[in-house]
Structures are given as structure tokens and as C-alpha cells.
Amino acid sequence: MLRWILRVVWLALSAMVAIWVCEGLFGVDQSESLLPFLSDRETGIIVVGVFWGISTIGMSLADAFPPRSRARRSSRTRIAIGEIIETRRTGLTVNDVPQYDVYLQVSPADGASFVSVHRGLLDAMSAVAAQPGSVLPVRYDPAHTDAVDIADSEAPEVRTAILDWRVAKGLIRPDLVGARTRGIAHPANVLRVRPTGTHREGNVELDLALLVTPDNGQAQREVETTVFLRPEALDRVQVGSPVFAMWEPGRPDKVAMTIMREEPTR
Template sequence: MIRIIVTAIWLLLSAWLLIWVGEGLFGVDQRSSILPFRGEDTLGAPIFIGVAWGLILTFGGTMGALIPRKRMRGETHLGVGRIVEVSRTGLTVNDVPQYDLFVRVAAADGTEFISRLRMLLDPVEQGAVEPGIPLPIRYSLADHDSVEIADMNDASVREAMLDWRIQRGLIAPRLVRARRSGLQAPASVLSIRPTGVRREGQIELELRLLVAPEGQQSWEADTTVFVYPEALARVQVGSPVWARYLREDPHTVAMTIEREDAA
């Protein structure tokens, strides 16, 4: 509501300034005007209105950005959103630019929809919101325009993201148990070969890893993984990664790029 009122005031001031400029440039009788607060010897009103217009332009958007998003109505579900477009809004707050993220959300019932997220992103965060990157999304069943990024520190959110990958065949069946509950250890990439298989915008890689649990003897293991093309730079020969392996079968290894905290 506040944003609507501020926008309406800014539009009224914009119209006043446009008419004032038009009358100054093209008016025949400069002594009369259709505008209120305008007289032959009055310059105070245009100056005041111009300053107010500029302040609203500068800070009105900031205020709108700081107003919390409306709470999601009704029942909410978790889904996976893939970023399809990122664009700047032109607004900055404390030198941090604001962006619109358009995401295609794969809902729990198998349907898809596109929604928008508006947020402030510093230069470090911008690299994590490139097109194609998946995000955990919490959405309202009653209003698909009401979405937010779910907290990956929440164990239920991590589980939902993992379920999504398993359901879409992005984790080989033989690796599911290791990926869900295997022991975690640092590893390094020894070799890499693309298989040519693509799925959900990701490419499949065959990897040989050197698994090196702390305080134990290291070993080599072969595995497969699907990654987004944007993440290939982090899965090269020599790259440090993480492995999840079965205690009873340490050569059954699922790879993750980031360390995963225990639920």
C-alpha cells in the first residue's frame, strides 16, 4: 500500500514538472498557467516540487525494496527453481544493486510455472545466480507469484533438493544410498570424461576420485555425476571435491562439490 501511494505521488509530481517545462518552452502567455502553485514571480513551487520528485526517485525505490514481501498465503510447498533470466532493476541500496530473478519452478505435483524473485545481490553473490543454476524454492499453492528462496541450512530443504535429483535420474540408482547416508570425506579429481548424456540441463561426467578420509589410507574410486555447465570449472583434474561412500563398500562413491553439513 505504501509503495502504491509513493508511486502515485511521484507520477503526479512528474506530470506537474512536464507541464511546467512544456509551458515554459511552448507557452505563448508566460504569465498564466493551468498549474496550481504557479504564478508570474513564483519559482519556489517548481524548485520544491523538483526536489521532492528527485528524492522520491532516489529513495522511493529504496523504501520499496526494504518493505518486506507479503507473507505467502495458505499452504506452501518446496520445489526446485531454475534461473532463466537475471536483470538489474536499476536500483541500488548502499551500493548493492537490486536484481529481478525469473525462475522456472518445478512444483511437487510435476507442473511448472515461472515466477519472479526481487533481491539485493552484492558482487560475490551475483556469481551464484547465473541462468541455469537451481535454487530451492518455497511457493504458495494459492499464489504462484508468491515465492521465496528456501534455506539450504534446513535439513528438510536439503532432503527435498536431493529427492528432486533422484526422481529425475540425476543420481545413479547404485549411488543413492551413498549419496543419502554415506560417510563424507575430502577427495580430489584424478580424471574426468563427459559421457555425452544430458539431463535437466546438466551433463554427465565419469570421474575417478582419490578419496582421502582424515587419518585413513586413501583410495581411488570411479563414479558418475551430473553437473550444470556453469559448474564445470569446479570439477577439473586436481579439483578438491567431497565424496560420500559406504562403510561396507568404500568404492561406491557419490561426489558433491561442496561439503554437506550433517542434518
């Protein structure tokens, strides 16, 4: 309701400004106006201009923070992975940072996927990274899937949810789930890389050979494993790249590879 009132006020004030401009350009008697309060032209138009500016800002804020958005945001507790479909600028800018609508294909670990949108401010670096095909964790409300929030990928519960999603989607081999969830990370280097030709959920499967240097002082050893990676991460897993190998105590034959050092989640 407030947004409609602001729109009506803004349109009325815009019409007054248009009348003032036309009278200034084409009016014969500049001392008279169709609008009585614009007879004192300087004072009248200043007042109209101030209120026009206030109503413009009010409409922008109303569009940026729609009704019930705060209440709905607090109910977005479920975590899923979203793949960016498209990004569009809304036209609003706050402190020179533009606002975007980011449309995503959201894939919960335990349900059907759906299309949703996140509206937020993105600086230049974030806008460049928000390209179609990129994935990021989101929070959503199963009862209202029309909008989502971007989740903090460093939060422990988000990292766990991402891992559970990868397991559910088959992006971690069943025999490597224990290594990935309960294993200890050790430094390693990539010796060989071979794509298998398998693609899943936008990820590429690789067969890897790693040279592992255990943290416990044991001798280096060569291991083989399989991993699914996003195409944009492939340049970080080339021959010679530093990575990490994870395995459970007593199960050094089952090794999972990670680009960053990960901690056990179970």
C-alpha cells in the same frame, strides 16, 4: 489502491513542473502563472518539487513491495530448484544496488514445473552469477506460484530438499542414494574423468576414478563412481582435483562423490 493514488499525484505534480518550465522559457510576464500558487515562483516550485520527489520515492517503494507480498512470503515454505531463464533490471536502485526480476523455471521434486519470478536487489557479483542456465534453491507457495524467494542454500532443510530433488530427478544413482544420504565423507583425488554423453536436468554425467585417503587411517584405495554435475562445476572435477568420497559403514563398494565435504542427512 495506494499505488494508483501515488501515480495520479505524481502525474499532477509532473504537469505542474512542466508548466513552470514552459512559463520560464517562453512566458512574457514572469510575474503571472497559469497556476496561482506558482506566482511566487521560487517558493511555489520548491514546494512542488519536494512533493514530486516524495511521490516518486513512494511509487518506487510501492512497486518494490506490492500488496500482500509480505503475507505471501511467509507462506512460501516449499523448497524446489529453479533454473534461471532471464534477468531484467526493474529500474529501482537502493544504495546503488539495482533491483532485478529473475525469471526461473521451477522444478519441484513432486510436481509439475512452472515459471516464476523473484524480485530482489543484486549486487554486481550476484548479478554476474545470475546467468541463464544457472540453478538455485527457491521457496514457493503451491497456491501462488507467480513469485518465489531465494532460499539459503546453507540451511539444513534446504540442503536436504536439494538432495531429495536430485534423487527424485535421477541425478543420483539409486544404488548410491544410501552412500550420499547416510555415508561418511573421506578426502579423495580425481584420477580419471570420462563423460558418458548422458545429460539430465541440465547436468552432465561423468564416470570417475578416485584415489581415496580414508580418515580412519586405512590404506589409500582406488574406487570408481558416477556423478551428475552442472557444466559450470566441471572445472572443479579434473584430474588431480581434491574432492570427497562418501560411503556407508560396511558398504565401501558403493561410493558417491561430492565436491565439498557433506554430512549425512538421514
